[in-house]
Amino acid sequence: MSVTAAFPSRARAWLRGLLAGPLALLTALLTMMGGALWLPEGAAGLDHLVVPVVFFPMLWAGWFLYACLDPRLLRGFAVVGGAALLQLGLILVHLMAAKGAVT
Amino acid sequence: MIKLPKQQTQSLLAVHGWSGVLLGLLLYAVICTGVAAVFAKEISDWSSPLSRPSGQELPTGFDAAYRDLARQVDPLFLHEVFLFPTAGGRWNVLFHVDEKDAKGQPVERGTEFELDPKTLKPLARRDGLLDEIADQRRSNAVADFLVDLHVRLHLPNPWGLLLTGTLGLMMMVAAVSGLFLHRHLFKEIFTLRRRGGLLTARDVHVVAGAWNLPFAFLLAFTGSFFSFATTIGVPAMAMVAFNGDIEAATAALTAKKLPEDPSPVTPANLDALFADARQRGGARVGFVSLEHWGRADARATVQLEAREGGLLNTAYLYSLASGEFIREQPFLGHVPSTGNSLVLLMSPLHFGNFAGVVSKSVWFALGFAGAYVTLTGMLLWTRRRQEQRSWRIMDRAVHLVGYGLPLALAVAPYAYFLLRDRGPHPADTQGVLFLAVAATLIVCAAVADDLTRYRRRLLAATGVALAGLPLARLASGGIGWSAAWQQGLASLLAVELALFVAGALYLRLALRRSATDEATPAAGPAMQA
Structure with a gap:
């Protein structure tokens, strides 16, 4: 069943707002933080920390525009939410490994 | 199309x-x-x-004037000193130290002199916490009002x-x-x-x-980068890479990684040091940071304005004990990097001051x-x-x-x-x-x-x-x-x-x-x- 059939237009507008607003922001934040784990460190050992911060505005704008424009709302949630969960998983694994190393 | x-x-x-x-x-x-x-x-x-124009450059003779000022301040404030130009070609010399207040929160306290660029005589002296010192500055007030409205809408x-x-x-x-x-x-x-x-x-x-x-x-x-870098970027990266320790993250990005040595030493001549920096970079001195003045591990970071036709600023690191050139000092890290170049590029692209x-x-x-x-x-x-x-x-x-x-x-x-x-x-x-x-x-x-x-x-x-x-x-x-x-x-x-x-x-x-x-x-x- 499509979203169009499942939700009235007002509900779809709210869902679109949820996707393009808080979810897009959260995904941009997690993508930036996750970048610290999978980007190369570079000669100075800081590229993985700095480059994601520099491009954070573009990440946010990109996720925002995608969330606004994907005509299939469910696919939009899947893509944005999937990216957020992927980055969140990477970050959690890293933090737990770091905590384990300390203890 | x-x-x-x-x-x-x-x-x-x-x-x-x-x-x-x-x-x-x-x-x-x-x-x-x-x-x-x-x-x-x-x-x-x-x-x-x-009333007299200035070339916006630190004049020869600054070294003697600086040493005279350094004798007038609490020796604790020699921990770190900033030199920077303000309205009309004035130069400010800010001696300061990091401390903890009664609640254990980090604060910075010091003394600032505003110098006439021609005579190198103090036009004003300000003492207190750095926020209090900033509140006493008046010569930049018209531009500061505009800039503060632009940067954070006075919020x-x-x-x-x-x-x-x-x-x-x-x-x-x-x-x-x-x-x-x-x-x-x-x-x-x-x-x-x-x-x-x-x-x-x-x-x-x-x-x-x-x-x-x-x-x-x-x-x-x-x-957006300037707004979010310090408010969101650094804390978020500190959370992932430094267990939430923002000070450790900042230190990792800006530390110069030089050995500590608190033994006393007479510092090298600043005029000669600035002249060397100008000759190396082919541009005027725009900002100077002096750390650990009077110690064997004292160093000076001399940041030049972008040279004519150039886009990025250069900074040089010197030993203040010997006056020797140590290396070109990136804004971030201790060797050149893509991240450092990207961050430096933000400023000329946003302000158009290149x-x-x-x-x-x-x-x-x-x-x-x-x-x-x-x-x-x-x-x-x-x-x-x-x-x-x-x-x-x-x-x-x-x-x-x-x-x-x-x-x-x-x-x-x-x-x-x-x-x-x-x-x-x-x-x-x-x-x-x-x-x-x-x-x-x-x-x-x-x-x-x-x-x-x-x-x-x-x-x-x-x-x-x-x-x-x-x-x-x-x-x-x-x-x-x-x-x-x-x-x-x-x-x-x-x-x-x-x-x-x-x-x-x-x-x-x-x-x-x-x-x-x-x-x-x-x-x-x-x-x-």
Whole structure:
């Protein structure tokens, strides 16, 4: 069943707002933080920390525009939410490994 | 030509319009103040000149003057010293140390001297916490008021930065969606349809917006970076990579990784050190940091302005014990890196300060076009929705901010010139006057029965306010035009001439009733709220 059939237009507008607003922001934040784990460190050992911060505005704008424009709302949630969960998983694994190393 | 399905075009149109309208008034304020802030240095030099011009360079003999000052301060404050130029070519020397307050919170305390660049004699001395010292500075107050409004809308940190960062994001979204919406972009760039001898309002908006698109995107991107880097970026990265320790993250990015040695040593000559830096970099000294003065591990970081034709600043690290050059010092890390270059690139791209007055003038013009596009976009949007009462109120608000903000900004410096030497800090007096003008204009907008007349009056008042600023400066005891000419204060005279010209243009706009009223969307029918 499509979203169009499942939700009235007002509900779809709210869902679109949820996707393009808080979810897009959260995904941009997690993508930036996750970048610290999978980007190369570079000669100075800081590229993985700095480059994601520099491009954070573009990440946010990109996720925002995608969330606004994907005509299939469910696919939009899947893509944005999937990216957020992927980055969140990477970050959690890293933090737990770091905590384990300390203890 | 960029083709999109109809549904996505409609979505983009909604995104483009609403991203502009929802935060457009605040965005307009940020752009307007940013346009003026491009010339922040020139505005500071104009508003608070010294009677003798300075080359903005640390003169020979600074070393002796510095050692004399160092003997006058608490030895604890020799931990770190900053040297930086301010209005009129003054140089500030800020001795300070990191401490904890009664609640265990980190604070910085110190002593600052403001030096005459010619005589190297102190013009002022300030003691206390760094925030208190900053509050006592007055020579940069006119430009600081504009810059603070631009950077954080005078809101407390981090909220002001978060808001301006979000405005930058909205501007990026408007720019990107505008690129896709205007499918015949290259054709539209040169399309100036005429009706009765005048450009249509929409064409003017589209042409100005199309030419301005890359620049708008650039400004929005770099501005958002400056707003979010410290408020969100560093804490977020610290959480992932440093277990939430922001100080450890900052140290990892900026630490110079040199061995500690607290044994006492007589520091090397600063004049020789600065001369070496100038020779290496081929540019003027712009900022200096001296760490651990009097110790064997003392070092100096000498940051030069970008050399002529160059985009990025260079900084050199020296041992203060021996005076020897250690290495070129990146802003971030201890060896050159992509991240460091990207961060350094943000500043010239946002401020347009890489090629002197020429690049600043280009940035000013493009920024002005951005403000124009924002204002006309909002006016077009509200004008098309005149049948709804809420949009008529919005139209009133757009007129109020669009034409009232420049007036309030032009009036605020009068408080600085007339009250700077007595009582409250100029930032406060300018703020009070700015708010008083804003309140008056809000009342006038609420009762105005003809917005066209309201707009024309604001334009005329802004013209008078701008043209009167040089007279206010003279009335406050500022250096006269003849003396300024003889002393070679070209920057001061150029700013005054620009103010007279801007004032005249505003008055001309106010008086050109028929042409302006038909050419801009501000000339809609009288609003009946």
